[in-house]
Amino acid sequence: MKKLIAAAALVMFAAGASMAADTITLEAKNGNVTFNHKKHQETLKECKVCHGDKTGKIENFNKDAAHKLCKGCHEEKKAGPTKCGECHKK
Template identity: 75%
Template sequence: MKRIIAAAALTLFSAGLALAADTITLPAKNGNITFPHKKHQEVLKDCKACHEKGPGKIEGFSKDTAHKLCKGCHETKKQGPTKCGECHKK
C-alpha cells in the first residue's frame, strides 16, 4: 500500500513539472515580465523554493510578492535581474 501511495505522489509531482509552462508572461503597468519558469525549475530543482504548497499557482501572488520572493532570491544568490528595467519590458 505504501508503494502505491508513493507512486501516486511521484506521478502527481512529475505531472506538475511536465505541465508547467516554459515561459510565463506576467502583466504589469510599467512593462510586462517574462518569467522563464522552466529555467528556474532546472536551476532551483525545488518547487517549494517558490511554491510553498507544492507545484501550482502561487496563492496571493502580487507585485509585493514578486519583489520580495523573486528579487530577494536574486539578491541573495547574486544571480538574475534585480533592477526594474531588467524584468519590466515595455
C-alpha cells in the first residue's frame, strides 16, 4: 500500500510540474510584465523555442534575456509587443 501511495504522489508531482500556469507575472522596476504562457504554448506549439532542451523555468532568465528572447522573437515574427509600455504595466 505504501508503494502505491508513493507512486501516486510521484505521478501527481510530475504531472503538476509539467503544466505551467496559464499566466505568469514577472516583477520589474519599471512595471510588472504579465506573460500569457498558455497563449504562447498554443501559438508556438514547441516548448524548445523558449526553453531549449530543458523543461520548467528558463535558466538565467533576467531582463537582458527577456529582451533578447521575447522582444527579439516579437520583432522577428512581427507579432506581439516590442515597446516598453506594451509589456511593462505599473
